[in-house]
Amino acid sequence: MALLTVTKLSKQFGGLDAVADVDMHVDAGELVALIGPNGAGKTTLFNLLTGVTPATSGKVTLTTASGKVALLGKRPSDIAKLGLARTFQNIRLFSKLSVRDNLQAAMTHRYHENFFAEILRLPAYYKKEALVGGWTDALLREFDLTAVADLDAGNLPYGTQRRVEIARAAATAPRIIFLDEPAAGMNPEETAGLRELIEKLRTDFQLTVVLIEHDMSLVMNLAERIYVLDHGKMIAEGTPAQIQKDPAVIAAYLGGGVHA
Amino acid sequence: MQAKWKAALIWLVLAVAGFYLINELIVVGVINAFIENMLVTIGINIILATGLNLIIGFSGQFSLGHAGFMAIGAYATAIITQQISNTLGFYLSLGVGMVIAMLVAVVIGIPTLRLRGDYLAIATMGAAEIIRVVINNLKITNGAAGMYNIPALANWPTVYVFVCLTTLMIVNFARSRAGRAIQAIREDEIAAEAVGINPTKWKLAAFVMGAATAAIGGSLHAVYIQTIAPSDFGIMQSISLLIIVVLGGVGSITGTFVAAIVLGVLDTALQQFGALRMVIYALALILIMVFKPSGLLGRYEVSIKGLLERKGGHHGTTDSHEVE
Ligand SMILES: Nc1ncnc2c1ncn2[C@@H]1O[C@H](COP(=O)(O)OP(=O)(O)OP(=O)(O)O)[C@@H](O)[C@H]1O
Numbered sequence: 219m220a221l222l223t224v225t226k227l228s229k230q231f232g233g234l235d236a237v238a239d240v241d242m243h244v245d246a247g248e249l250v251a252l253i254g255p256n257g258a259g260k261t262t263l264f265n266l267l268t269g270v271t272p273a274t275s276g277k278v279t280l281t282t283a284s285g286k287v288a289l290l291g292k293r294p295s296d297i298a299k300l301g302l303a304r305t306f307q308n309i310r311l312f313s314k315l316s317v318r319d320n321l322q323a324a325m326t327h328r329y330h331e332n333f334f335a336e337i338l339r340l341p342a343y344y345k346k347e348a349l350v351g352g353w354t355d356a357l358l359r360e361f362d363l364t365a366v367a368d369l370d371a372g373n374l375p376y377g378t379q380r381r382v383e384i385a386r387a388a389a390t391a392p393r394i395i396f397l398d399e400p401a402a403g404m405n406p407e408e409t410a411g412l413r414e415l416i417e418k419l420r421t422d423f424q425l426t427v428v429l430i431e432h433d434m435s436l437v438m439n440l441a442e443r444i445y446v447l448d449h450g451k452m453i454a455e456g457t458p459a460q461i462q463k464d465p466a467v468i469a470a471y472l473g474g475g476v477h478a
Numbered sequence: 479m480q481a482k483w484k485a486a487l488i489w490l491v492l493a494v495a496g497f498y499l500i501n502e503l504i505v506v507g508v509i510n511a512f513i514e515n516m517l518v519t520i521g522i523n524i525i526l527a528t529g530l531n532l533i534i535g536f537s538g539q540f541s542l543g544h545a546g547f548m549a550i551g552a553y554a555t556a557i558i559t560q561q562i563s564n565t566l567g568f569y570l571s572l573g574v575g576m577v578i579a580m581l582v583a584v585v586i587g588i589p590t591l592r593l594r595g596d597y598l599a600i601a602t603m604g605a606a607e608i609i610r611v612v613i614n615n616l617k618i619t620n621g622a623a624g625m626y627n628i629p630a631l632a633n634w635p636t637v638y639v640f641v642c643l644t645t646l647m648i649v650n651f652a653r654s655r656a657g658r659a660i661q662a663i664r665e666d667e668i669a670a671e672a673v674g675i676n677p678t679k680w681k682l683a684a685f686v687m688g689a690a691t692a693a694i695g696g697s698l699h700a701v702y703i704q705t706i707a708p709s710d711f712g713i714m715q716s717i718s719l720l721i722i723v724v725l726g727g728v729g730s731i732t733g734t735f736v737a738a739i740v741l742g743v744l745d746t747a748l749q750q751f752g753a754l755r756m757v758i759y760a761l762a763l764i765l766i767m768v769f770k771p772s773g774l775l776g777r778y779e780v781s782i783k784g785l786l787e788r789k790g791g792h793h794g795t796t797d798s799h800e801v802e
């Protein structure tokens with residue numbers, strides 16, 4: 219069953235059709251990749267789905283336990299609360315906060331602290347902090363970040379920052395996680411680690427993953443289904459094997475780049 | 479005993495010890511009326527500046543309108559204590575001032591907190607100026623002449639207790655769910671929204687909280703100085719509070735304490751230099767900003783809990799050695 223359904227979604231920047239009449243769907247538990255040449259509109263599509271950029275027209279529907287919810291027009295924070303988490307192409311961490319605080323900041327909608335309990339340090343406050351501390355410790359362990367938990371996120375090596383950003387998205391307890399070029403700037407060793415991490419998101423966290431990636435070996439090995447975007451239009455959809463043979467895709471990449 | 483309880487106890491002991499120390503120094507005459515006055519001024523500035531640091535340092539909103547909220551507290555107290563000239567009247571006026579300041583903060587905050595950086599600074603400065611102009615033209619506030627003969631309902635112990643209370647309130651707020659949300663917004667608003675934090679709501683929360691503490695500072699100012707006028711709450715007052723925050727370190731409550739004390743002492747010590755005072759004062763500020771642009775303490779905070787835990791961790795390793 220489709221967890222997320224996108225119908226005729228469009229975004230124009232001035233006269234430019236950054237995303238044009240895009241239809242797509244993501245099923246629960248799937249790992250879908252979104253590929254396309256530079257400037258195809260992949261990041262813009264993520265921004266539309268997560269509410270960062272308002273859409274020009276179209277429809278986005280999320281299936282929740284209490285029925286179907288239209289996402290367009292909602293605040294990004296409300297969309298996040300509904301279970302859509304993301305990372306950014308240009309890493310956006312809370313640089314001057316520790317890794318631990320980065321994760322905990324992403325959990326604020328998962329619990330409530332009474333104002334008076336907070337400022338008077340009532341037992342209720344310590345109870346909540348212990349609960350959140352427990353969630354955080356578990357996440358730090360899962361993402362192999364325990365050793366850097368108390369360091370400022372902005373001072374970490376690039377590959378670790380990417381990992382923190384994915385952990386932070388996971389900290390929101392999402393249903394779908396959108397990863398925008400997580401392997402960009404990683405060395406082969408880090409990319410291998412990333413691949414394990416993405417698989418972990420699906421197995422241990424039971425998440426649905428949508429992945430934008432230029433690293434074709436990563437895409438072809440991980441994705442069950444691939445969407446191809448070019449000049450804002452969805453030009454192909456299919457399994458990795460189908461996509462690699464698709465003439466429209468090969469033409470879009472000018473014969474290069476789409477190899478496993 | 480857990481580190482958090484130990485730390486809380488040590489802070490409490492320090493606060494009580496500080497109280498007795500000042501008390502003793504007054505009794506033996508080391509602290510004269512002049513120095514006592516300086517200490518109270520420093521205390522009120524700490525109350526005002528920690529609230530501003532919450533807004534600027536923790537939520538990252540560059541507000542230049544703090545004096546407006548201070549004026550609301552001061553006038554609420556001046557007006558109410560005219561009718562009820564006793565301690566009860568003072569505390570009532572303190573509460574009324576806080577509530578009005580918080581309501582006004584909501585009204586000002588909703589449209590202005592959407593703005594960023596310099597635009598927000600100008601908008602909040604304008605809002606504070608509107609508050610001042612309104613006070614300047616009302617009958618109940620006695621217009622530009624101001625209000626005098628305000629009953630002396632606060633002395634140094636009152637201010638001391640309020641410094642402790644407001645600091646505790648702000649520090650605890652900053653180290654909780656709320657504090658993590660507002661600091662995340664300061665660091666990256668788009669990323670904060672993407673993890674479920676509503677920036678408007680949390681920026682407003684910090685702004686309203688800062689306004690409430692400014693009103694407390696204003697109330698204390700009114701009953702201590704006993705004379706207030708609209709001109710006391712102009713842009714220069716907002717800027718002097720900003721200077722304390724920036725000098726101490728944006729985002730460091732410890733820094734705010736240090737800067738308020740350093741500037742308070744400097745200001746008093748320079749009084750004998752007359753007009754030259756402002757020049758030396760400005761020069762000192764420029765020098766500190768040139769050599770330590772992040773403020774005296776940067777983002778550093780003293781943490782007794784941290785000290786205890788470090789010590790505790792050390793003990794832990796010795797214990798495991800013994801087991802081996
Ligand atoms: N905020 C914006 N204002 C105007 N144009 C924009 C904006 N954001 C993106 N665009 C344009 O929309 C088009 C799609 O950009 P987008 O970033 O979505 O591409 P992409 O597929 O993510 O590319 P890449 O692989 O390089 O990340 C580009 O032509 C880009 O210049």
Ligand SMILES: [Mg+2]
Nearest residue numbers: 260261262307
């Ligand atoms: Mg992109």
